Amino acid sequence: MQMISDFMAMGGYGGFIWTAYGAVAFVLGGLLIISLRENRATAAEVAALEANSPRRRNKTDKEDDAT
Amino acid sequence: MTRKQRRMNFIVLGLLTLGVAAALVLTALEDKIVFFYSPTDIATKKQIPTNQQVRVGGLVKEGTWKKPNNNLTHRFTVTDLRHDISISYKGIIPDIFREGQGVVVLGKLQPDGNFQADEVLAKHDEKYMPPEVAEALKKSGKWKHAEEKK
Amino acid sequence: MIQQYANPARFNRLATTLMPWFAWPAGILIVAGLYFALFNSPPDYQQGDTVRIMYVHVPAAWMALFVYTSMAISSAVGLIWKHPLAHLSAQAAAPIGACFTFVCLLTGSLWGKPMWGTWWVWDARLTSVLILFFLYLGFMALQNAFDDPRRGERSAAILAIIGFINVPIIKFSVDWWNTLHQPASVVKMSGPAIHSSMLIPLFMMGVGFTLYFGALLLLRMKTLMLARRARGMSMAQLHQQAAE
Numbered sequence: 001m002q003m004i005s006d007f008m009a010m011g012g013y014g015g016f017i018w019t020a021y022g023a024v025a026f027v028l029g030g031l032l033i034i035s036l037r038e039n040r041a042t043a044a045e046v047a048a049l050e051a052n053s054p055r056r057r058n059k060t061d062k063e064d065d066a067t
Numbered sequence: 068m069t070r071k072q073r074r075m076n077f078i079v080l081g082l083l084t085l086g087v088a089a090a091l092v093l094t095a096l097e098d099k100i101v102f103f104y105s106p107t108d109i110a111t112k113k114q115i116p117t118n119q120q121v122r123v124g125g126l127v128k129e130g131t132w133k134k135p136n137n138n139l140t141h142r143f144t145v146t147d148l149r150h151d152i153s154i155s156y157k158g159i160i161p162d163i164f165r166e167g168q169g170v171v172v173l174g175k176l177q178p179d180g181n182f183q184a185d186e187v188l189a190k191h192d193e194k195y196m197p198p199e200v201a202e203a204l205k206k207s208g209k210w211k212h213a214e215e216k217k
Numbered sequence: 218m219i220q221q222y223a224n225p226a227r228f229n230r231l232a233t234t235l236m237p238w239f240a241w242p243a244g245i246l247i248v249a250g251l252y253f254a255l256f257n258s259p260p261d262y263q264q265g266d267t268v269r270i271m272y273v274h275v276p277a278a279w280m281a282l283f284v285y286t287s288m289a290i291s292s293a294v295g296l297i298w299k300h301p302l303a304h305l306s307a308q309a310a311a312p313i314g315a316c317f318t319f320v321c322l323l324t325g326s327l328w329g330k331p332m333w334g335t336w337w338v339w340d341a342r343l344t345s346v347l348i349l350f351f352l353y354l355g356f357m358a359l360q361n362a363f364d365d366p367r368r369g370e371r372s373a374a375i376l377a378i379i380g381f382i383n384v385p386i387i388k389f390s391v392d393w394w395n396t397l398h399q400p401a402s403v404v405k406m407s408g409p410a411i412h413s414s415m416l417i418p419l420f421m422m423g424v425g426f427t428l429y430f431g432a433l434l435l436l437r438m439k440t441l442m443l444a445r446r447a448r449g450m451s452m453a454q455l456h457q458q459a460a461e
Contacts, residue, residue, distance in 0.1 A: 007256075010266040016331050017269050020324040021255075024273045027323075028429065031316045035436050042443040049450040074297045078378060089382050093393075101395040102340035124395060161334030163263050171397055188333045193402040195268055196412035197259030 103171045106150040109182075117176045123152060124171040124190060132166050141187075145170060156184035163189045225442050228302065232435040239435065243428035250421030258418050268415065270328040275403070276423040277321040280430060281349060282384055284314030288356070289381040292374035302438070304370040307377060308360060309437035313430055315353035322346060333397060341390040342398035345383060352380040 010017045093100065103124035109115055123145060131144035131153075141156045143166075154172055164170060169190030174183050196204075254272035261268035288307045295303030325343070326336045337343065356373045363369040391400045403409045409416055 010269070011260065013265065013267045013331055016327045017266060020270045020273060020327040021251075023323050023327075024277070024320050027316050027320050031313065032429075032433060035433055035440065039436055039440040039443070042440050042447060045447045046443050046450070049447055049454070052454065071297055078293055078296060082378065082381070085379060085382055089386070093386070097394070100341050102338065102397055103395050105395070124397075159334075161332065162265075163332055164334075165263075168263070186335075188335055188338070188397055190397055191263055191332060191399055192410075193400045193405075194410045195261050195264075195271070195402060195415050197414060198262040199259075200412055201262035 105147040106145055106152040107147050109152055109176065110150040115176065117178060120173055120175055120185070122171055122173045123154075123182060124169065125152075127164070127166045127168060127170050129166045143170075145172065145182075152180075152182050154182045154184050154187075156187050158185075158187070160187050161189040163191055165189075168192075225446065229439060229442065232439050236432050236435050239428045239432035243425050243432055246421050246425035246428065250418050250425050253418035253421060259412075259414055261415075264332055267328055267331050270324055271415075272418050272422050274321060274324040274328060275419060276426045277317045277324065278346070279423055280317040280426050281314060281321050281346065282387060283427070284310050284317060284430060285349060285352070285377075285381070285384055288314060289377045289384075292377040296371065296374050296378075304374060305438055305441050306434065307356075307374065308370070309434050309441055310430075311353055311357050311360075313433050313437070315350065315357070317426070317430075318346065318350040318353060322350060335397075338397050340396040340398060341394040342387065342396045345387045345390050348383055349380075349387060352376070352383060356380075 008014050008018070103122035104112070104115060106123065106125050109123060115121060125145040125147040128144040128146045128151060131142075133142040135141055139157055141158075141160060142153065144151045144153050146152075154174075156172065156174070164187065169192065171188045171190050172182065172184040173186040173188075175185075176182055250272065254269055258269070258272075260266045288310045291303045291307040291310070294300055295307065322343075325346075329338075330336050356377055359376055360366075360369045360373040363372065388401075390396060391398055402411050403416070403419070411419065
């Protein structure tokens with residue numbers, strides 16, 4: 001226990017050091033999570049659009065026009 | 068000349084012009100950009116006002132730091148190894164304030180040439196090492212002190 | 218040769234293949250770096266345990282400059298050669314750089330208070346890094362300030378190139394002017410002034426952060442490309458609906 005509390009105290013500077021490391025984890029981790037979510041959301045959006053207008057339809061556009 | 072080359076020349080010339088302009092501006096503003104004056108600046112430059120706050124930086128001269136007893140006033144001398152200036156300061160000093168280390172004080176120059184500080188900031192150097200290594204270096208005489216280096 | 222990666226599908230495949238090669242080593246190096254930084258490195262002879270803030274502060278500062286430099290180069294490539302991926306790369310990099318700069322400022326402040334005795338001073342180093350942060354924000358704002366994304370792209374690229382002048386100013390600010398911030402410790406003429414037991418975790422974190430940036434840049438570029446595709450497709454659908 002003593003060892004853990006000594007470690008957390010960091011020679012009396014624990015507050016500054018842990019806040020700094022926490023901020024780094026929060027910002028860099030947060031950016032990673034946001035980027036992953038954005039990627040998934042955009043991929044889903046593209047998939048939905050593709051389902052809405054399948055490639056096949058593009059290919060048959062000419063026939064559509066003809067009718 | 069192709070359009071690509073023209074665009075490239077434009078960017079390169081633009082950056083060069085910008086660089087020269089920035090260098091001129093920064094040189095002209097040098098006095099405004101420096102964070103502190105050295106004791107030599109204080110001693111030789113006439114334009115340092117006595118009625119407004121300025122910053123003075125240098126090393127705390129060895130053996131000059133009088134720790135406060137009752138009235139909580141720290142007294143020490145700041146030196147750039149050419150000129151000295153004596154400082155008095157009432158308040159809390161940073162943890163790494165030490166004799167022989169860098170310091171920047173904010174305050175007013177008194178008419179008698181002393182400096183009354185309202186804020187004391189510690190300035191540390193670029194060296195990082197474990198305490199044992201610092202001890203060993205000092206023992207072996209390889210320690211390069213900031214004062215000796217200059 | 219690079220031109221062929223302008224093909225979205227090809228770039229997407231390449232990015233997907235490359236990403237794990239950045240992401241895994243980044244994770245491993247950062248975890249190992251954290252272990253050394255927090256558990257297995259000595260306190261400093263002057264600064265005690267607060268020196269541990271250096272292991273995140275300094276790599277973040279390196280990245281702030283590195284990412285900006287990459288952004289300025291991409292912007293120049295985008296303006297000169299009109300390579301379609303160049304502006305995309307700058308756009309993907311900007312938020313990452315802004316985050317690194319923010320982390321650098323914040324951890325610096327948390328280090329400054331116990332050591333210098335102040336959270337913040339307006340010296341040349343701190344002020345020029347704050348300007349870098351605003352350059353990142355300005356770049357992102359300018360990009361979205363126009364209805365035509367191409368105009369936004371170009372304006373932001375010009376800002377990125379003009380703002381590059383700040384990068385050498387940041388690097389040499391501590392040599393050119395009196396500052397409260399100490400001079401360079403690692404990248405300097407006479408070699409590093411940091412003991413090897415502290416230099417090792419510092420480099421681990423530095424390389425870890427660089428690889429993290431690489432992985433995230435690829436991911437964000439992929440997202441931007443998908444978004445562009447989505448935009449194009451919904452436009453096409455709108456036109457189609459209008460035609461019908």
